[in-house]
Amino acid sequence: MNKAAERLYNGIIKENPTFVLMLGMCPTLAVTTSAINGLGMGLTTAVVLTLSNMIISLLRNVIPDKVRIPAFIVIIASFVTMMQMLLQAYLPFLYDALGIYIPLIVVNCIILGRAESYASKNPVIPSMFDGIGMGLGFSLALTCIGAVRELLGAGDLFGFHVLPTADHPWMIGGSSISFYTPASIFVLAPGAFFVLAFLTALQNRVKRNGEKKGRDMSKIQSGCSHDCLSCGETGCEHRFYDTQGADAPVGKVPAKEQKAAEKNAEAKEKEEQ
């Protein structure tokens, strides 16, 4: 599998930001009252994520380590401002529906998380595909949650009247049928939690079945920053290898990266002296 396809697969399925990483819960729960809102939020985030991943990856050797978070935020915020203005100009209905949650994309932890754990330590092209994959995964998840909530809570799907409610009955041969009463709790806040929990459970179930059949369901590593303390890769096989002494599986670290790490360590020692 080449790098680009791997990043897409990772973002949409293996490390789906909503159902697996459980990131970006605020927009996930707040804006998914309908499938269109979920899709709009997901795609907006996807665009910002892709662009910010590319820029951060380009600047990864320029941004000083100590001020990287403010630097990331500035880059992300610029793209969010652009997206907000574009939405306001060309998709005003979506702009009104999403409201405050568009500017809040700045502090969406998926975007900052990918900048920190992938874009800041990988080249541009994989970072871009990582952004696209994660963004599509987020869009997919939000659309699913929005669709279920809209269907159960209003009997609609993408704004079309699907189930026969009292307001929009089916007309069959002159007689109107309306057997579905919308359960309005699903368009309210508690419904978001119910649907998210059930979809996550369903996704875990599918994954467990895949594991039983012998498919590899583990996460794909997203590159090493040699800073295990601030690294989120809990499944990393050489996590804290530098603290394990001689038993550490050093051989598994790519030779080039290891050399760089050793160089860093030497430089630090010299500085201290």
Added chain:
Amino acid sequence: MSDLRNVSSNPHIRSKMTTSNIMLLVVIALLPATCFGIYNFGIDALILVLVTVASTVLTEYLYEKLMHKKITVGDFSAVVTGLLLALNLPSSAPWWIGVVGGVFAILVVKMLFGGLGQNFMNPALGARCFLLISFTSIMTNFDCDTYSGATPLAALKSGESVNVMDMIIGRTAGTIGETSMIAIVTGACILILTGVIDLKIPGAYIVSFVIFIVLFGGRGFDSAYISAQLAGGGLMLGAFFMATDYVTRPITKNGQYLFGIFLGIMTGIFRLFGPSAEGVSYAIILGNLLVPLIEKITLPKAFGKGGERA
């Protein structure tokens, strides 16, 4: 040595009261209220009660069957949940309300958290609130063949006068099981006499509620108003049958008093200052959520810990 045959590790004091016995007693204690509800509201109420109980029991059975777990339908806890839920529905509700509520109560509130003893919220009340938020117009429509118009609590809230005697007997509009104070208290007496519940939670609940009503109700110590507030709505049903649920009440003695007082104050706030006339279910659910914290601050000291050094 043969006398030592039965010595085992603790607990050494055993009670003959099993879960099924307790639950069966609760079902028996609920029968007066159920029978009065059916007598009061007619055949619709009977159908709704049967459908709701059947759906809770069937949901529990199917879930445990599908998940390859031990079938626990025989402990009657699903029957209690179904019965309590049905008593909290208006008799005009369509049959599928009972099914949706029953499935939600057992599947989401009870079984997904690990079954009887693990649920953090009373399943019947959880389902009632789910239905109340989802299908507000159905759940607050108390019109039926016998009665029409507002429930006594709604009438009280809008400043109309109510017939307190009718409310105590139960000849008013309302949900199936909440109307008759006499029937509920009869059932509660069965539970108290058999030792299934005691008066700590209901007592603290009702007393603190009365004090709250006297202080903030705007009518002072008006006995007709107070008895109307006590007899109206689900207060009696909630205080004796739902707040005392073994799973979702605090286990410490002081915690139970605190729990009762919290429920009384919350019910008072919901009824007097909230937008709707009734607030017992939300009060008890909020109380259920606070139970772990209540138990934490009322944990009794172990023997030998604390106190003055001699």
